[in-house]
Amino acid sequence: MDREFLTDLFADFGPVTLRRMFSGYGISADGTNFALALRAGLYFRADEETIPQFEAEGSKPFQYQTRSKTVLVNSYWQLPARLFDDTEELAVWARSALAAAQRAALRKRPRKAKAPAKKAVAKKAAGKKTVGKKVAVKKAAARKPAAKKKRRTSLRGA
Secondary structure, eight states: OOHHHHHHHTTTTOOOEEEEETTEEEEEETTEEEEEEETTEEEEEOOTTTHHHHHHTTOOEEEEEOSSOEEEEEEEEEOOGGGGGOHHHHHHHHHHHHHHHHHHHHHTOOOOOOHHHHHHHHHHHHHHHHHHHHHHHHHHHHSOOOOOOOOOOOOTTO
């Protein structure tokens, strides 16, 4: 699938952003990735709410081979082939996939760091500064001392 084909396919859905990813494209809307277009097909983001819809169509989750096993990615499901001819219904499925991706993003939001964690980071940063100073001191000590000029004492008055 090429960029132009994907742009036309999502015309009824609305503007999408396509980014090169793996052997195809990551498709996002409003900054949220909700689909993958790979050599093997088009996959939409799914969750417990939308997976039954994919199963009813006979779709399967995204999977890929490693050297030792087959990895099943249950969060992306293959788009039913019939939707490539019906862009209006594809837009409905795309909105569901975007909603599933947004729900997943809400679940993954990082929690605020506790105050002790910030102190540990500050100590670590302070330690790095000290190390830098120690290194500078060691380098200065390693330099050869400059030859001292001998003082000439004058014997004039003696």
